[in-house]
Each structure stands twice: as C-alpha cells, then as structure tokens.
Amino acid sequence: xxxxxxxxxxxxxxxxxxxxxxxxxxxxxxxxxxxxxxxxxxxxxxxxxxxxxxxxxxxxxxxxxxxxxxxxxxxxxxxxxxxxxxxxxxxxxxxxxxxxxxxxxxxxxxxxxxxxxxxxxxxxxxxxxxxxxxxxxxxxxxxxxxxxxxxxxxxxxxxxxxxxxxxxxxxxxxxxxxxxxxxxxxxxxxxxxxxxxxxxxxxxxxxxxxx
Ligand code: AP5
Numbered sequence: 001x002x003x004x005x006x007x008x009x010x011x012x013x014x015x016x017x018x019x020x021x022x023x024x025x026x027x028x029x030x031x032x033x034x035x036x037x038x039x040x041x042x043x044x045x046x047x048x049x050x051x052x053x054x055x056x057x058x059x060x061x062x063x064x065x066x067x068x069x070x071x072x073x074x075x076x077x078x079x080x081x082x083x084x085x086x087x088x089x090x091x092x093x094x095x096x097x098x099x100x101x102x103x104x105x106x107x108x109x110x111x112x113x114x115x116x117x118x119x120x121x122x123x124x125x126x127x128x129x130x131x132x133x134x135x136x137x138x139x140x141x142x143x144x145x146x147x148x149x150x151x152x153x154x155x156x157x158x159x160x161x162x163x164x165x166x167x168x169x170x171x172x173x174x175x176x177x178x179x180x181x182x183x184x185x186x187x188x189x190x191x192x193x194x195x196x197x198x199x200x201x202x203x204x205x206x207x208x209x210x211x
Contacts, residue, residue, distance in 0.1 A: 001026065001080040002105060003209070004087050004096075006178060007113030009056075009167040010120035010127075012194050012201060014136055016113065017084035019202045020209075029071050030084035031064055033134045056163035058088055058170055065095045072099060080108075088175040093182065109209055110182055113194035113201075117168060124164050128153040 001024065005013045014030055021028040035053060038046030045066070049059040068086060071077055087093050100106050115123075128144070129136045132151025137144075144153045158167060182189050190208040194201050 001108045002083065002100065003080070003109045003111065004083045004107050005085065005111050005113065006087065006175070006189070007111075007194065008115065008117075008120055008171045008175075009164070010124040011113035011115045012123075012198070013084045013113055014134070015198060016111075016194075016202060016205055017082045018135075019198075020205060021082050023202075023206065024080070024082070026080040026082060027076055028082045028084055029077070029086060030134075031067055031086045032084075034067050034071075035059060035063075036134065054157050054163070056158045056166035056170060058174060061089055061091045061095065064088075064092055065099070068092075068096055069099055072096075072105070073103060087178055088171075090177055090181045093178050097185075107187065110187060110189045111205055111208060112179060112189050112191045114191055115194045119195055120168065121164060124159050125161065127159055128155055130154075 003020065003024075005017055007013050014032075017028040017030060032053075035046065035049045039050055039053070040046070045063060048063060052059045064086065068083075071081070083096075087096055097107065123138065126138055127136050128140050128142050130146035130149060130151040131154050133146060133149045135146055135148050137146075137153060140153050142153055142155050145151070146153060157163065179189050190211075192201065192204050192208055
C-alpha cells in the first residue's frame with residue numbers, strides 16, 4: 001500500500017508516519033529526512049537543498065522527483081511505503097503519479113493531518129530532534145539523549161520563528177493546492193483531526209485507512 005501523508009509543518013506527519021510504518025510493516029520515506037541525511041553526508045543533493053531548507057522554502061521539484069524515483073523503484077518499497085511530506089506541490093503529485101503508473105503502482109490512500117496554526121507554532125518552537133535517527137521530541141532540551149538511539153537532541157535550523165512563519169506560508173500557497181488536485185483527480189483525501197494525544201491521532205489515522 002502506498003500512503004501519502006499531507007499536512008502543514010508540525011502537524012505530526014513524521015510522528016504518525018513512524019507509527020503507521022511499524023503497524024503496517026512498510027517503510028516510512030520522509031523527504032525531509034532524506035535531504036537532511038544528504039546534507040550531513042555532504043552530497044551534491046544535500047548542498048543543493050541546504051539554503052532552501054534553512055529558509056523554510058521548498059527544494060526544487062526536480063530534486064524531490066529524483067529522490068522519489070530512487071526510493072519507489074527500490075526493493076525496499078516493493079510492498080508499499082508511507083510517504084511523509086514527499087508531495088508538496090502539484091508538479092510533485094503529477095510526477096509521482098506518472099512514475100508509479102510506469103511501474104504498475106498507484107497512490108492508494110492520502111491522509112491529511114489537520115491542526116490549527118497556534119498549535120503548530122507551539123509544537124515547532126519547542127521541538128528538538130535526534131541528530132542521528134531524526135525522532136522528534138517535545139519538551140526535551142537540546143543536548144539531551146534520544147531514547148531510541150542515544151543520539152544527541154538538537155533544534156532544527158528551520159524551527160526558528162522566521163523560518164516557521166515562512167514554512168506555514170509556503171504550505172498555504174504551494175502545498176494546500178495539492179489537496180484540490182487529488183480531489184480533482186478523483187482521489188479521496190482523508191482528513192484527520194491531528195490535535196490531541198498522539199495515540200488518539202494514530203487511532204484516527206488507522207480508522208480512516210481501514211474505512
Ligand atoms: P520536513 O522535515 O518534512 O518538515 P515539515 O514538513 O516542515 O514537517 P515537520 O517535520 O516540521 O513536521 P511534522 O508534520 O513531521 O511533525 P512532527 O511529527 O515532527 O521538511 C523540511 C524541509 O525539507 C522543508 O521545509 C523543505 O525545505 C524540504 N522538503 C522536504 N520535502 C520536500 C518536498 N516534497 N518538496 C520540497 N521540499 C521538501 O511533529 C512536530 C512536533 O510536534 C514534534 O515535537 C512532535 O513530538 C510533536 N507532536 C506530534 N504529534 C503531536 C500531538 N498529537 N500532540 C502534541 N505534540 C505532537
């Protein structure tokens with residue numbers, strides 16, 4: 001099953017993608033994580049993406065479609081994938097659809113995580129993430145240890161106030177139209193109330209996927 005997760009920055013896409021991946025036994029593919037890993041490894045792709053990411057802008061569609069081509073043709077995604085934040089523009093949605101059709105696959109479900117702006121800003125401005133495995137935490141100071149891998153928790157550069165504002169604006173102008181694009185193409189977008197305890201949001205997502 002190929003599941004696309006949509007939603008604004010801080011909606012909990014990464015948090016829920018990990019849980020859904022464990023529950024469904026398919027990998028999570030987060031383009032943000034792929035880009036940050038490329039940045040750490042000093043690859044051309046990472047260097048190209050850095051300035052866009054630091055400002056909270058989207059990296060060019062060509063870079064994202066290159067990543068999606070690599071991952072969706074890899075044996076690791078043979079049984080499906082949870083695509084976390086991997087579709088953020090209409091050209092990316094179109095490109096993914098074409099690339100999947102070429103290998104006899106399609107997007108099976110689309111989940112939209114919905115949270116109001118005040119809660120998003122609160123989550124992002126208090127988030128730390130593991131430098132190693134990227135697990136996000138709330139209410140843990142930078143420098144603390146990751147529960148999963150022992151890595152160091154750090155603040156993301158794009159969680160500074162100006163970058164957060166820009167990311168929310170970019171979401172409204174460039175990513176929100178993807179919701180209508182899927183609707184126009186007869187693909188149902190399942191809206192999940194993503195406010196509330198993490199376990200409850202997971203339960204709502206599972207219910208929507210099974211419905
Ligand atoms: P990316 O890393 O994907 O960032 P994002 O989309 O801004 O999303 P976030 O990771 O900030 O939020 P999230 O929804 O995953 O929430 P999380 O689970 O962490 O992308 C970074 C950058 O890469 C982009 O800005 C862009 O430059 C580039 N990029 C990536 N993909 C791209 C693409 N396709 N096209 C172009 N550019 C691309 O949760 C947030 C916080 O809230 C955490 O602290 C978490 O613990 C907490 N939390 C989660 N759920 C709850 C809950 N229910 N209640 C309370 N707290 C919660």
